[in-house]
Amino acid sequence: MSDEVINFGGEEDSVETEFVGNPGSIDEINSRLKTVSIKGKPYVEVTQRVLGFRELYPPPLGRIETQLLQDNGDRCVVKALVYVGDQLVATGHAYEVRKGMINATSYLENCETSAVGRALGILGIGSTESIASADEMRAIEETETSLDEKPAPYSGGFIAACEVCGMQYRFESPQQLTTSICGQCGNKTFRVV
Numbered sequence: 001m002s003d004e005v006i007n008f009g010g011e012e013d014s015v016e017t018e019f020v021g022n023p024g025s026i027d028e029i030n031s032r033l034k035t036v037s038i039k040g041k042p043y044v045e046v047t048q049r050v051l052g053f054r055e056l057y058p059p060p061l062g063r064i065e066t067q068l069l070q071d072n073g074d075r076c077v078v079k080a081l082v083y084v085g086d087q088l089v090a091t092g093h094a095y096e097v098r099k100g101m102i103n104a105t106s107y108l109e110n111c112e113t114s115a116v117g118r119a120l121g122i123l124g125i126g127s128t129e130s131i132a133s134a135d136e137m138r139a140i141e142e143t144e145t146s147l148d149e150k151p152a153p154y155s156g157g158f159i160a161a162c163e164v165c166g167m168q169y170r171f172e173s174p175q176q177l178t179t180s181i182c183g184q185c186g187n188k189t190f191r192v193v
Contacts, residue, residue, distance in 0.1 A: 026124050029056055033126050044126030046117035052125045057084050064119070066112050074098050075163060076108050080115035082123055092118030097163055097189060160190040168193065 029052040035042035053062055063083045070077040075097045082090040094114035098107040121127035157172045162182040169190070171177060177190050 025056060026052075030124075030126060030128050046113050046120070049117055049120040049126035053082070053120055053123070056125070061085060064116055066115060068108075069093075071108065076111050078108075078111045078115040080112070080119040082119045090119045090123040092116065092120070092122055094118060095187070095189060097191075099191075159193050161193050162187050163189040163191055 033044050033048040033052055035044050035048075037043075050064070053064070056062065061084060065081045065083070067079045067081070068076065069079050075095065077093065077095050080092045080094075081088055082092075092115045094111045096103055096107040096111035096114070098104060103110060117126075118131060121131040157170050159168050160171055160177060161168045164187040165182060167182055169180070169182075171180070171190075180190065181188055182190075
């Protein structure tokens with residue numbers, strides 16, 4: 001390990017975060033992480049990001065913690081915190097809904113995995129192309145597939161409601177659901193009504 005002090009310029013409670021580490025090897029680690037191609041773009045799976053983090057900052061120097069911020073039985077929000085030494089160096093949030101084939105039984109686990117992947121991506125591990133992980137992109141593909149199978153309630157589009165606040169919007173195509181943001185609450189998840 002290098003004794004160089006690295007300033008990531010991030011803030012947590014308005015305090016500058018610094019830690020001792022060897023970030024010069026992040027590029028080298030990223031070059032060795034396995035990727036999968038989704039719609040022609042390379043994505044790194046969360047397991048690969050965790051392995052890269054453990055190589056850069058083995059325990060007890062590096063640790064990842066998660067916090068369940070919300071779980072009402074139908075949807076959950078998880079926050080992941082990444083530490084090097086005692087310093088918080090990255091956070092990531094994820095939101096999952098209990099629907100679809102995988103999330104019907106494992107929405108909480110998938111949410112935690114996504115939050116960890118996002119936090120490590122923000123730290124720079126496995127995010128040379130995108131912060132989104134392969135796991136998240138597969139979930140989006142599953143959502144698009146299930147949306148393509150639903151008939152439009154009327155010609156020229158369909159109505160979908162925000163999963164958080166219930167505000168309804170008219171969409172012309174299922175693909176719009178994956179890129180839209182609710183104007184009322186900022187959520188990015190919608191359900192066809």
